[in-house]
Amino acid sequence: MEEKRISKRTLVASVFIFLLVPVIIFVGVVFFDDRAYYPISMVIAFLSMAPFFMVFEGRKPRSREMVVIAVMIAITVVGRMAFFMVPQFKPTMAIVIISGFSLGPESGFIVGSLASFISNLFFGQGPWTPWQMFAFGLMGFLAGWLKKLNLLERNRIQLCIFGALCAMFLYGIMVDIASVFMMTSSNVTADTVKATFVSGFPLNAVHALATIIFMALLGIPMIKKLERIKIKFGLMEI
Amino acid sequence: MDKRDSFSGYNPLFLIAFFLFTVLVTMIVRHPVLGAASFSGSLFYLIYLKGKKAFSLVFKIILPVMILTMIINPAFSHKGVTALFYVNNNPITLEAILYGLYSAFMLGAVIMWFSAYNEIMTTDKFVYAFGRLLPALSLVFSMALRFIPRFNSHIRTVSNARRSLGEDLEKGSIMKRIRNGITVFSSTVTWALENSVDTADAMTSRGYGTGHRTTYATYRFDKRDGIISAVVLAAAVCVVIFLARDSLYMQFYPSIEFNPITAGSVITAVLFTIICFLPLIIDFQENIKWRYLTSRI
Numbered sequence: 223m224e225e226k227r228i229s230k231r232t233l234v235a236s237v238f239i240f241l242l243v244p245v246i247i248f249v250g251v252v253f254f255d256d257r258a259y260y261p262i263s264m265v266i267a268f269l270s271m272a273p274f275f276m277v278f279e280g281r282k283p284r285s286r287e288m289v290v291i292a293v294m295i296a297i298t299v300v301g302r303m304a305f306f307m308v309p310q311f312k313p314t315m316a317i318v319i320i321s322g323f324s325l326g327p328e329s330g331f332i333v334g335s336l337a338s339f340i341s342n343l344f345f346g347q348g349p350w351t352p353w354q355m356f357a358f359g360l361m362g363f364l365a366g367w368l369k370k371l372n373l374l375e376r377n378r379i380q381l382c383i384f385g386a387l388c389a390m391f392l393y394g395i396m397v398d399i400a401s402v403f404m405m406t407s408s409n410v411t412a413d414t415v416k417a418t419f420v421s422g423f424p425l426n427a428v429h430a431l432a433t434i435i436f437m438a439l440l441g442i443p444m445i446k447k448l449e450r451i452k453i454k455f456g457l458m459e460i
Numbered sequence: 461m462d463k464r465d466s467f468s469g470y471n472p473l474f475l476i477a478f479f480l481f482t483v484l485v486t487m488i489v490r491h492p493v494l495g496a497a498s499f500s501g502s503l504f505y506l507i508y509l510k511g512k513k514a515f516s517l518v519f520k521i522i523l524p525v526m527i528l529t530m531i532i533n534p535a536f537s538h539k540g541v542t543a544l545f546y547v548n549n550n551p552i553t554l555e556a557i558l559y560g561l562y563s564a565f566m567l568g569a570v571i572m573w574f575s576a577y578n579e580i581m582t583t584d585k586f587v588y589a590f591g592r593l594l595p596a597l598s599l600v601f602s603m604a605l606r607f608i609p610r611f612n613s614h615i616r617t618v619s620n621a622r623r624s625l626g627e628d629l630e631k632g633s634i635m636k637r638i639r640n641g642i643t644v645f646s647s648t649v650t651w652a653l654e655n656s657v658d659t660a661d662a663m664t665s666r667g668y669g670t671g672h673r674t675t676y677a678t679y680r681f682d683k684r685d686g687i688i689s690a691v692v693l694a695a696a697v698c699v700v701i702f703l704a705r706d707s708l709y710m711q712f713y714p715s716i717e718f719n720p721i722t723a724g725s726v727i728t729a730v731l732f733t734i735i736c737f738l739p740l741i742i743d744f745q746e747n748i749k750w751r752y753l754t755s756r757i
Contacts, residue, residue: 261487279596285668289660292600293652296607300615301645303608332600340604343583346521347574349487349567404567414536439642444649451653 242269260349260403267352267400271359274331281328286457290448291329294321298337303344310428314341315389316436317444318358319381322365323374324448330362353400360396361388381441385433394426395419465509466746467739468580471685472589474692479577481696482736486569489703491710492562493729499565501736502572508740509579522571526564533560539713559712576739584677591675599673603659611652618644692738695731702728 243266283291294317301313318337322330335355342351365384368374374384402418451457468475486498507514533556540555583605590598619629622644629640702708702724711717719725734741 261484264487275594275597279594282669283596284660285663286657286660288596288600289603289656289663290653292603293607293656295600295604296611297649297652299604299608300611303612304615304641304645332597336597336601336604340601340608343578347578348571349483349574351574411536414532417532417536439638440646443646447646447650447653451657455657 263400263403264349264352267356271331271335271352271356274328274335274359274363278328278332286455287329290451290457291321291325291332294325294329294333295337295340298333299341299344302337302341306345310425311432312429313432313436313440314338314358315361315393315429315433316385316440318362319365319385319388319433319437320441320444320448322362322367323369323376323381324445324452325366327363327366327370330364330366331359332362334362335359349404350397350400353397357393357396361393364388364392376442376445378438378442382434382437385437385441386430389433390426390430394422394429398422398426464747464750465580465739465743467742470688471679471681472581472585473681474685474689475577475581475585476589477689478692478735478738479573479581481692483570483573485699485703485732486566486573489708490562490566490712491708491729494708494732495562495565495569497729497733497736498573499569501733501740502569502576504737505739506572506576506579508743509576517575518572522568525571526568529564529567530557530560533557533563541715555712555714555716558716562710562712584675585679588675588677588679591673595673607652607656611648614651615644615648618647688742692735695735699728699732699735 246262246265246269249262298314298317298321301317305312314337318330318334321333325333335358338354338358339351342348342354365374365388368384374380398418399415401422402415482498482502485494503518506517510517534552537556537559538551538553540551540553540559542554543551544554544557545552583602587598587602590601622640623629627640627643629637629644631637632640705724708725708728709719
């Protein structure tokens with residue numbers, strides 16, 4: 223019975239991804255003459271999050287698990303607030319990666335995406351929100367997934383390198399592409415992409431540096447804390 | 461005159477649909493009349509909602525983004541037939557400048573719609589709207605929102621306690637301050653995680669997961685919501701039908717061209733303008749009604 227329910231949700235989620243996304247791209251190309259990159263990419267970013275959310279709902283998470291996730295989200299937001307005066311120098315990425323690492327890929331995605339949604343409630347919501355949500359969620363997911371595959375270990379240097387790569391390349395490139403679409407909504411050329419990457423480079427570098435510093439200082443202690451909570455309160459299955 | 465926002469009193473589901481529609485039309489359709497309607501509608505509504513604070517948002521965030529957009533487009537896009545002058549053998553075209561100008565206003569309007577949305581869609585409305593579709597997720601969302609002020613105040617308590625021990629967060633070398641900050645943060649994390657399990661146990665013992673979850677605020681979908689939804693839906697369908705026939709479309713490249721003005725395009729423009737100004741229209745109408753009623757007492 224439970225199994226069936228989950229598979230139904232997963233089915234809905236796969237339909238979302240595999241059917242709706244091409245249909246939206248098709249509608250964009252045919253009906254809008256390929257001149258609506260930004261709204262279409264925004265809708266796709268939103269839809270790509272649907273499967274993750276559906277899986278989370280379908281699992282019927284226990285209250286202890288949900289509260290731990292909510293705490294990690296709140297800690298991420300508080301961490302971003304504490305450093306509000308320094309642009310890009312935030313512990314957000316480090317905490318999202320730590321959450322994904324300790325709580326697993328699915329919870330990592332939830333922490334990343336909801337943390338960026340909630341912190342944008344305080345810092346300003348905008349057309350960039352779905353992209354940020356998706357990018358942060360994906361980083362949390364990736365951290366948990368690599369841990370499961372034993373490619374990422376509880377090792378300070380590994381975690382720092384992973385965090386820096388995420389901030390510099392994955393997150394940086396995704397958000398830069400979003401701003402290309404946002405600023406030059408219809409005529410995306412190689413030049414505009416290049417210019418955005420060049421102008422985004424220093425910001426991404428600061429972000430990567432911040433992630434390394436916070437990961438080095440916070441990484442292992444926070445993972446230990448989460449492991450301890452998991453053992454103490456029997457949350458081992460996450 | 462009393463300033464109250466009656467528009468936000470409508471059903472959250474209607475409000476979400478309203479903002480979704482205005483933002484998507486603003487982003488997809490390219491026509492100066494519709495862009496101007498969306499920009500002015502969102503600007504005036506934002507000013508009505510936030511008063512003076514709206515201006516600081518406009519000047520500090522929206523205007524810089526708009527100026528950047530205006531500069532970026534002609535600098536990197538050399539499409540268009542009317543070259544005004546050359547920079548490094550690259551033509552700066554009139555079309556690209558106008559297109560940049562248009563995109564800037566479009567982006568400004570979208571950001572303002574988002575901040576108006578942020579202003580009136582309070583979190584309880586959000587939880588109400590998504591509580592059925594995503595119950596676990598919206599519960600996590602509302603719990604996280606509650607935790608944020610709680611953690612902030614705990615951080616203050618801990619750092620005050622450490623100040624009295626001589627480990628002041630605002631004194632010492634940068635490395636020392638960072639280390640102190642991390643200590644405070646770290647103890648807060650431990651406290652938060654330990655406490656959270658109490659919250660979870662309290663939830664379980666009060667029967668979380670055994671039945672249908674209720675929300676703090678309930679919004680009925682009443683007659684008023686039905687009427688406004690039907691009116692806006694009808695107008696929106698008209699707008700979409702006329703837009704699909706492309707009766708309101710401006711071409712920027714290679715040269716600027718408008719479609720001929722038809723009855724359909726006039727209707728679209730009028731309807732969309734009314735939709736964009738709907739929040740203000742409702743608020744003013746309610747204000748007048750309120751004034752009339754109080755003056756009779």
